[in-house]
Amino acid sequence: MMEVIEVTPYKKRCKVKFSNHTEILLSYKELKKNHCEQGNILEEEQWNCLIVHLIGRAKERALYLLDRSEQTEKQIRDKLIAGYYPAIVIDSVIDYLKEYRMIDDFRYACHYIEFKRNKKSKRQIHQNLFLKGISKETMEQAFEESDFSNEDSLRLLIEKRSSRYDLNDRNDKKKLYQYLLGKGYSYSEVEQAIRTLENGDFFDEE
Numbered sequence: 221m222m223e224v225i226e227v228t229p230y231k232k233r234c235k236v237k238f239s240n241h242t243e244i245l246l247s248y249k250e251l252k253k254n255h256c257e258q259g260n261i262l263e264e265e266q267w268n269c270l271i272v273h274l275i276g277r278a279k280e281r282a283l284y285l286l287d288r289s290e291q292t293e294k295q296i297r298d299k300l301i302a303g304y305y306p307a308i309v310i311d312s313v314i315d316y317l318k319e320y321r322m323i324d325d326f327r328y329a330c331h332y333i334e335f336k337r338n339k340k341s342k343r344q345i346h347q348n349l350f351l352k353g354i355s356k357e358t359m360e361q362a363f364e365e366s367d368f369s370n371e372d373s374l375r376l377l378i379e380k381r382s383s384r385y386d387l388n389d390r391n392d393k394k395k396l397y398q399y400l401l402g403k404g405y406s407y408s409e410v411e412q413a414i415r416t417l418e419n420g421d422f423f424d425e426e
Contacts, residue, residue: 222267227251227258235304238262244274245304272311282313292328293318294353327352329362333412337368340377343404374405374413387418 226237233245236256246256254270260268281303282296293314317323329349336345336387342363347357349359376398385392394412400410 221264222254222262224258224262225262227256232330235240238350242306243272243304244270244306271306271308273406274305275312278303278305278309278313286317286322290328291323292325292352292354293323294321298355325354325358329358331395333362333366333368337350337366337373339373341373341404342368342370348403370409371413374400375416376407377403378413378417382417387414 222242222327224236225239226235228235228237230245233247233279234251235243235253236246237243250273251257254273255266255272257349278300281300285291285299286294296314296317297310300313305313306409321327332349332352333345336348340348346356346359350356368391378396381396381399384397387393387396396414402408402414405413
């Protein structure tokens with residue numbers, strides 16, 4: 221049995237707290253339909269029905285998010301946690317999405333590397349993917365599958381921005397260094413690339 225110990229308004233819904241410390245959000249209609257008024261006690265069958273209802277609603281939320289853009293497992297989990305879905309509901313939805321390959325962190329990492337290959341360093345891509353919940357092993361596998369080159373990404377980035385800087389001007393050159401270091405490239409990589417640019421070799425390459 222599960223007792224409803226607190227019901228409080230939350231935006232346009234109600235936050236419902238149960239005796240097992242679970243908190244969920246329900247509309248006023250859902251509140252009555254699932255017998256979740258404060259002080260009520262849900263039998264096991266009623267509780268199970270509520271969980272099934274929440275799984276269906278959480279699936280709709282996840283599919284809506286995926287329809288807008290590709291998501292990692294962590295991104296989906298974080299958004300469902302923010303929606304006050306219980307762990308059992310979130311795990312069920314994640315299993316469903318994985319089963320039908322609607323989420324795939326390896327595929328996400330491959331797409332992200334391909335999209336950012338001419339804009340970011342490997343270090344910066346690593347950092348961004350880490351924040352999205354991609355494991356180090358998955359990242360490395362994705363990089364191995366790609367033909368990503370830190371040297372090429374740095375060269376292309378310099379070529380795009382070189383016209384903004386006068387390399388004969390010490391301050392401008394320092395700004396370019398700082399910009400590229402901020403993008404995650406090492407000092408030695410930046411130094412070598414700028415030296416190549418100063419020698420006029422970049423634009424001769426195919």
